[in-house]
Amino acid sequence: MPSRSDLVISDKFIRTLGQGRFGSVHEVSKAGSDEHFAMKVLPFTSEADFNKNEHEIAKLQKYQHSNVVGLVEVIEGDAAHYVVLELCSCSLADRVSEVRKLGTMMDRVTVFRIVSDVLAGLGFLHSRNEVYGDVKPSNILIGFDGRAKLGDFGGVVGVGTQKTSNSAECGTMQFWGPEMFVVGGNGVLGSQAGDMWAFGLIVLELLTGESWICGTNAVEIASSVGGFDVVCVCRQASMSSSVESLLCFLLSKNPQERLSSAELIRSGRLRSILGEETPLSQFIREELDCTKRTVDQLQTQLCERDNTIDRLKREKEQIQHTIAKQASTIAELTKKLGEFVAMEKRLNDKPSPTHSKVVAVENPKTETAKDVERIGGSVDPENAITVWDPRHFRKQGRRITSLVTTSKSCFSDKITRGVWRLSIRCGTYSATRFGVIDSSQLEQSKTGDLLNQPGASVFLLNVGYVYQNGTKIANGNQIPKDNTVVTIELDMNRHTLVLFVDGQRQPHSLANIPQNVRFALFIGHKDIYDEIVSFDEVSARK
Ligand SMILES: Nc1ncnc2c1ncn2[C@@H]1O[C@H](COP(=O)(O)OP(=O)(O)OP(=O)(O)O)[C@@H](O)[C@H]1O
Numbered sequence: 146m147p148s149r150s151d152l153v154i155s156d157k158f159i160r161t162l163g164q165g166r167f168g169s170v171h172e173v174s175k176a177g178s179d180e181h182f183a184m185k186v187l188p189f190t191s192e193a194d195f196n197k198n199e200h201e202i203a204k205l206q207k208y209q210h211s212n213v214v215g216l217v218e219v220i221e222g223d224a225a226h227y228v229v230l231e232l233c234s235c236s237l238a239d240r241v242s243e244v245r246k247l248g249t250m251m252d253r254v255t256v257f258r259i260v261s262d263v264l265a266g267l268g269f270l271h272s273r274n275e276v277y278g279d280v281k282p283s284n285i286l287i288g289f290d291g292r293a294k295l296g297d298f299g300g301v302v303g304v305g306t307q308k309t310s311n312s313a314e315c316g317t318m319q320f321w322g323p324e325m326f327v328v329g330g331n332g333v334l335g336s337q338a339g340d341m342w343a344f345g346l347i348v349l350e351l352l353t354g355e356s357w358i359c360g361t362n363a364v365e366i367a368s369s370v371g372g373f374d375v376v377c378v379c380r381q382a383s384m385s386s387s388v389e390s391l392l393c394f395l396l397s398k399n400p401q402e403r404l405s406s407a408e409l410i411r412s413g414r415l416r417s418i419l420g421e422e423t424p425l426s427q428f429i430r431e432e433l434d435c436t437k438r439t440v441d442q443l444q445t446q447l448c449e450r451d452n453t454i455d456r457l458k459r460e461k462e463q464i465q466h467t468i469a470k471q472a473s474t475i476a477e478l479t480k481k482l483g484e485f486v487a488m489e490k491r492l493n494d495k496p497s498p499t500h501s502k503v504v505a506v507e508n509p510k511t512e513t514a515k516d517v518e519r520i521g522g523s524v525d526p527e528n529a530i531t532v533w534d535p536r537h538f539r540k541q542g543r544r545i546t547s548l549v550t551t552s553k554s555c556f557s558d559k560i561t562r563g564v565w566r567l568s569i570r571c572g573t574y575s576a577t578r579f580g581v582i583d584s585s586q587l588e589q590s591k592t593g594d595l596l597n598q599p600g601a602s603v604f605l606l607n608v609g610y611v612y613q614n615g616t617k618i619a620n621g622n623q624i625p626k627d628n629t630v631v632t633i634e635l636d637m638n639r640h641t642l643v644l645f646v647d648g649q650r651q652p653h654s655l656a657n658i659p660q661n662v663r664f665a666l667f668i669g670h671k672d673i674y675d676e677i678v679s680f681d682e683v684s685a686r687k
Contacts, residue, residue: 158184163236163283167197167299168225172232182217183232188225197299198226204298208273212266214286214296230296234289237347238282245354256351257419259285262293263347264415267340268406270295274304276335280343281320282350302335318366319358320346323398326367338400345395345403348419349375353382373398387418559584559661560635567664568632568678571625579633580612581642584661611644611653622651630678635664 158171159181168187174180189195205216205228215231235243237259244251251259263285270277278300286296322342350356357378360366375396379389391414394404409415560581569579611619623646625631632645635658642655664680 165283165297165299170230173229181232183230185228185230186225187228190224201297201299201301202226202228204275204301208270208275208298208301210266210269211292212262212269212294213298214294231288233286233294233296235287236283236296237285237287237293240287241282241350250354251351253419256348257415258291259287259293260344260348260351260419261415263295263344264406264409266293266295267337267344268410270301271337271340271406276300276302276304276306276337277340278302278335279317279320280340280347281317282347285347304335304337306335318363319356319360321366321370322400323370323373324400326370336400337405338403341395341403341406341409342400344406345375345392348395349378349392352384352388352419353378385418391415391418559663560637561661562637563682564638565635565664565681566632566683567635567666567680568630569666570628570630570678579631579664579666580655581633581635581658581662582665583659584663611655613655618655619653622646622653623649633664634683635662 158173160172162170162172162183164170165185168185170183170185173182173184175182187198187201189198202216202219205214206219209215214233217229217231219229220227241251263280267277267280277295279297284295284297286294288294320343322336322339324336325339346356346358357373358366358369360369373396375392376389379392384392394402395409397403404412404414567579609620609622609624610617611622622644625646629647632648634643634645635641636643637658637660640656640658642658644651644654
């Protein structure tokens with residue numbers, strides 16, 4: 146074998162791609178490179194074989210075209226020619242059988258692309274007065290870019306070349322035109338019309354997915370071709386009228402009536418008929434489908450939204466109803482509140498005095514909280530002081546019993562301004578003393594008889610006498626009977642303390658009362674009680 150090529154061949158074939166009548170085709174690669182090629186091995190045992198190979202190679206070398214398989218290199222061996230070709234992915238025959246195996250049909254776009262490529266290849270050869278001579282699916286190669294190319298130039302001859310009527314010279318019988326079966330003469334002329342018949346059969350096969358000429362021998366095949374009726378087939382396969390008319394022109398039994406490749410290319414009929422399903426229309430159809438799907442989805446969403454709106458409307462109505470109900474409740478409650486406020490106001494017709502507490506000093510060791518509560522007070526455990534709300538006394542006439550005040554004093558809250566009156570119904574007047582005490586001296590005066598508070602500034606009224614700081618300073622006031630109401634009036638504007646007995650002002654009073662004082666009360670005997678009748682700020686009445 147000549148060493149003209151650095152291709153890896155012979156026993157280093159990567160794989161066998163196919164086997165033809167005149168040789169085999171293998172995949173090869175260049176040493177040290179990733180490039181792969183197809184190598185057609187065309188053996189020769191005679192000069193005739195050798196010439197036939199040379200003829201094929203010469204045609205290939207002459208006609209390079211994008212729809213003709215590319216020739217890379219030719220190596221001439223001792224017994225074979227090694228024709229290195231561009232590697233294609235498969236033949237159309239392989240592709241058709243793949244599609245058949247899947248039980249599907251080749252789509253129109255692919256059919257159009259393939260037959261257009263084949264027509265372009267044929268048109269190229271025909272324009273150079275060549276006849277391809279063996280148009281059939283296994284001679285059409287599909288490149289890795291999807292482009293269809295004419296391979297196997299073994300059958301290519303010039304127009305009008307005489308051939309003997311045998312399949313070895315005249316291509317493959319299934320693809321012969323009817324004219325090639327006519328018996329007689331020395332053979333047939335290779336014709337471009339014959340190429341167009343075979344081309345028509347390929348178009349028909351790709352569109353219907355079926356081979357329409359069958360038979361295993363020349364007689365059967367001739368009979369199949371003879372009985373072939375293109376119109377019948379088109380109707381059977383539900384072809385459109387335009388496709389039918391195209392196929393009628395290609396598969397006319399009269400070769401003169403067949404469309405030439407040039408006419409077909411010029412007319413653009415292939416595109417207008419098969420190209421109905423061009424990528425653009427396909428694209429638009431897909432767009433249409435997609436848009437329809439989107440519309441469906443949107444309608445579903447719209448439906449869902451409508452349902453949601455209905456639900457929200459119902460919820461809104463419920464909420465509005467609840468709001469209305471609550472509003473009427475609010476109105477009712479507001480009305481009731483107003484009534485209660487007015488009622489409370491009526492009940493407390495007089496505003497509570499600012500300083501309204503009476504404070505009793507307690508001895509927590511001897512007195513219990515319960516005792517205090519019994520008479521309407523509360524215990525402040527921290528200071529051991531009992532606080533009475535004078536309103537309580539005023540309304541209910543509660544009694545301050547000796548239980549809590551015997552030997553101890555009872556005090557009001559601190560008073561710094563205004564005019565205040567404390568009225569007491571005395572259980573036993575002689576046992577009761579009352580007056581005011583300097584607030585700062587409260588601690589010293591917590592227990593015991595106020596009369597005897599050493600050092601305390603006590604201003605006291607008792608059984609007709611007036612005392613100041615433990616000293617009697619006047620007498621002549623009325624000595625009240627038991628159960629009479631005695632009132633002491635503290636005027637912090639004048640700093641005076643005046644005594645009333647049953648509403649009658651007494652002649653002797655106290656002056657120079659200090660700034661901060663508390664009312665003070667002392668019940669001297671056990672088991673008697675005094676009752677606070679009222680304890681009010683009376684400035685407003687003055
Ligand atoms: N360049 C190539 N790339 C890939 N595969 C190829 C290539 N050339 C041919 N083949 C494969 O090899 C097979 C044989 O091709 P070849 O041209 O030798 O014979 P054929 O045309 O199928 O038969 P015949 O020679 O009888 O017409 C083809 O059908 C194809 O599958």
